Amino acid sequence: MKIIIQTPDFKARQTLIDFVEEKVGKLESLSDRILxxxxxxKLDNSETGENKICEIKLVIPGHDLFASRQSDTFENAVQQSIDAVKHQLERWKDSKK
Known part of the structure; x- marks a missing residue:
């Protein structure tokens, strides 16, 4: 699986990039169809502390999965997005059976 990370509003630390690659890479073990x-x-211009947004799109032939979550840290937003995509992936796999 190829992982593409975009950070249009800021320059991401290498530790954040490594964290994202590790967590998203684990999704590959759930399905070999993920391309x-x-x-x-992204950073949101809100006054609240929850201004970090993570959007994850998994490209699967014939069906893409998408989740977006907002939190106070990128790590939390990434984990919440992964949990949401994982749930969608499990539902998608169940519907294929």
Whole structure:
């Protein structure tokens, strides 16, 4: 699986990039049909502390999965997005049986 990480609003630390690659890479063990994982990390211009947004799109032939979560840290937003995509992936696999 190819992992593409985009951070249009800021320069990401290498530790954050490594964290995202590790967590998203684990999704590959759930399905061998995943071709690509696209992760978009953005900053929201809100006054609240929860201004970090993570969007994950898994590219699967014939069906793409998408989740977006907002949190106070990128790590939390990434983990919440992965949990949401994992749930969608499990539902998708059940519907294929």
């Amino acid at each position: 690509e994982g696209r992760v978009n990390l």
